[in-house]
Amino acid sequence: MSHLPVIIGFGGVNAAGRSSGFQSFRRTVLNNLPQQEQTRTLISLACMMGLLKPEQDQWQTKDNQLLNDDAAAEFVRQQVLENTLIRKTHPNLFDTEGLPANSKLNIEQEQNEPLSFTIRQRNLPETIPANWDIKELPAGKVRVTIQGSFEALVPDKKQAQVKASAQIPTGFNPGDFYRSVHHPRGLQMAVFAASDMLGNTGLDWDSVKSKLRPDQMAVYAGNSIGQLDQFGWGGLLQSFTAGKRATSKQMPLGYGQMPADFINAYVLGSVGATAGHLGACASFLYNLQAAVSDIRSGRRRLAVVGTSDAPITPEIIEGFRVMGALADDASLMALDALEKLTDADYQKACRPFAENCGFTMAEGAQYLMLTDDTLALELGAQIFGSVPDVFVNADGYKKSISAPGIGNYLTLAKSAALVKSILGEESLQKHSYVHAHGTSTPKNRVTESHVLNEVAKAFSIKSWPIAAIKCYVGHSQGTAAGDQAISALGTWACNMIPGIATTEKVADDVYQSNLEFSRQAIDLTERRMDTAFINAKGFGGNNATGVIFSPEVTLSMLAKKHGQQAIRDWENKVTHIREQAAQYLHQADQGQYRIVYHFGDQQVLEGPELEITDQEISIPGYAKSVSLQLDNPFQDMT
Secondary structure, three states: OOOOOEEEEEEEEEOOEEOHHHHHHHHHOHHHOOHHHHHHHHHHHHHHOOOEEEEOOEEEEOOOOEEOHHHHHHHHHHHHHHOOOOEEOOOOOOOOOOEEEEEEEEEOOOOOOOEEEEEEHHHOOOOOOOOEEEEEEOOOEEEEEEOOOEEEEEEEEEOOOOOEEEOOOOOOOHHHHOOOOOOOHHHHHHHHHHHHHHHHHOOOHHHHHHOOOHHHEEEEEEOOOOOOOOOOHHHHHHOOOOOOOOOOOHHHHOOOOHHHHHHHHHHHOOOOEEEOOOOHHHHHHHHHHHHHHHHHHOOOOEEEEEEEEOOOOHHHHHHHHHOOOEOOHHHHHHHHOOOOOOHHHHHOOOOOOEOOOOEOEEOEEEEEEEEOHHHHHHHOOOOOEEEEEEEEEOOOOOOOOOOOOOHHHHHHHHHHHHHHHHHOHHHHHHOEEEEOOOOOOHHHHHHHHHHHHHHHHHOOOOOEEEEOOHHHHOEOHHHHHHHHHHHHHHHHHHOEEOOOOOOOOEOOOOOOOOEEEOOOOEEOOOOOOOEEEEEEEEOOOEEEEEEEEOHHHHHHHHHHHHOHHHHHHHHHHHHHHHHHHHHHHHHHHOOOOOOOOOOOOOOOOOOOOOEEOOOEEEOOOOOOOEEOOOOOOOOOOO
16 A cells, blocks of 8 residues: 655744744745735744734834834834845854954064063963973963974954855744753754744644554654754864863764754654764755655654754855855955945845856754655644655766766656656646755756756756745755755745746856746746655755645545545544644744753653563553564565
8 A cells, every 4th residue: 555755744944934834935935925924924033033022912122112013014124134034144153254263373583582471380281392491480370481483373353255144033043942051053943943843733742642653753854064063063173273172062962963863852752763864965855755765665654854954154164165165255246246245235145047156055944744644634634745755866976076967867857757657747747846956056057957957858848937945045055955845835835936036137058948937936826836846966966856746736645545535534633733733823923932842851761661572562651562573574585
């Protein structure tokens, strides 16, 4: 029997805002929304950013004004627009005008006169240079006399060469909503995103767990770089050279699989399968592929998939800049023949498929909850779409690790072929579109457009709509495809595909004979979309394409398999679930979040509490046991 992986919940955060309730999607299409929806979006983002809070059925500003909906939206509009999406990096991450640095000096003696100074004895280096003479003084001090030359590092400040980034909305700090002491920013975002996902499902998690054996669920989540801020490996690696102590938490919390480990240990309490799959920019799709494979095979009935990346640090940005990958200030000025960049110039730094100069670093965390189709109906869960498959292929032999290759042709072509076989040729040709990787580098605009165009021609797609949301939310590395997937769900909720707003003209070297690039949002009120292709061209040859079916297609497939009575029963249940989700979203829109973080408030199991027989393992807190009645998978060999 077939099992269709169904999306029953999603949550997260990126530069456009919160994922649940399609807040972040609505921010990317703000000007195309009805006035009431614009007002709702602006107010909810302002509450997230600490600019407004609810008070007496009105909205209270920081200076204690009480405003109605329309007045409040107008009051915060400019602040919200300037402090979301791509923009100049805010000092709450780091000061782009004065990055801490050290300058190395070679100091020579003048006229053979030794240099002498006094310091505390405890500040002496552990290894005393050979040309240092040390004399002890009272009060724990020493006099140092240096003969000859020596080297010194002097604290300095440097101006960042890349100042554009896509950080989460300014003023929002996910760590403020739970006990996040010593947690790297990426893990704070992961806890928020997974909690947002749970609230958005409208389901009671304990009730969901009671319907599953503990090993019938899985969490696949990670990131592409690890945690490299001061609370993770960044602080660990800086400790010696910065003259600081390493902490006991920096090493373990820096691992790339922590966005899964944290969710298992502190949010879901899962003892099921777990992994953090790594595939550069395709990492989200790698984790999604693992979940889809498990559910389709029947190995798991529920899976949580996610990634969380917080790479906006001076060191990471500098690493990508020296590769020539980023839109630095000098290149942006040259691109537009400017002498100086304004805030408005930074906001259009990322220009997919246009004349461009590099991508824009971003942070983001996105999580999906998927179940098999039977469980989705049994739970009465909301159905946001389904994922029939994810295809992954490498590039084969390469000239260099960063050079383009052939893997993405395979992943996209196989995805298109799958849709053709399931939904038919007409659905593929007229009712599908692509969320391109669309990084905004000169190389990507050529190579990816060729992939898209050639596949379109092969399947007789005359005008394939192309979305490229990095123009709004930047490139969040391993989470990039998660941003695209969440945007795809928003398209079906709001009936529009985001335009590529920063691309005023498609570059001359972009292949587009069979593609549709639009600067404006594409209205779908009279144009059905069955499928969204989520494309990723990852560094090193990590290519992936995911296929997402619309809620309507998903329900049609479920009705054919389970019958109309099963759908009617589901419809009776889902009304209550939607009401529960709406309550969560109402609170979240007011900046009141239900962060799930169980640390010391749940029963921690270490082994002796288990009941083990040769048939099953019973775990306290789980309604069902883990079955040990396993079939022999090699009956033809034993």
